[in-house]
Amino acid sequence: MGRKQEGxxxxxxxxxxxILAMSIVVTAYFxxxxxxxxxxxxxxxxxxxxxxxxxxxxxxxxxxxKLLTELHTIGLRGIDLTGSTMNPVEYGxxxxxxxxxxxxxxxxxxxxxxxxxxxxxxxxxxxEIRMSTAKH
Numbered sequence: 001m002g003r004k005q006e007g008x009x010x011x012x013x014x015x016x017x018x019i020l021a022m023s024i025v026v027t028a029y030f031x032x033x034x035x036x037x038x039x040x041x042x043x044x045x046x047x048x049x050x051x052x053x054x055x056x057x058x059x060x061x062x063x064x065x066k067l068l069t070e071l072h073t074i075g076l077r078g079i080d081l082t083g084s085t086m087n088p089v090e091y092g093x094x095x096x097x098x099x100x101x102x103x104x105x106x107x108x109x110x111x112x113x114x115x116x117x118x119x120x121x122x123x124x125x126x127x128e129i130r131m132s133t134a135k136h
């Protein structure tokens with residue numbers, strides 16, 4: 001009546017392996033989703049500033065400083081705005097916002113040790129280019 005069933009240890013072991021594998025997948029998902037979230041925030045900030053640039057005709061010094069502050073708050077480092085329209089243009093001309101930088105993110109490591117984290121911190125390059133027409 002109270003006999004132990006055959007193979008119950010192997011069933012338990014396979015369940016434990018599945019739980020371990022799923023926890024690794026979920027952890028990797030959270031690290032990747034954080035990177036995608038911050039990249040989306042950079043895109044949204046770029047969209048807001050290209051709309052401002054449409055109405056003014058360029059990226060003003062005040063807007064540039066606000067843009068740099070917002071990007072730095074998101075976590076973008078080494079920000080480069082080279083290629084952006086900094087001088088006023090005429091109505092109908094193109095305005096360009098070109099943002100380059102790097103975001104610190106945890107990524108799946110190429111080589112790992114049992115005593116080290118599988119996820120290593122890396123700098124991921126981010127580039128966002130927005131183009132529109134001056135409407136001032």
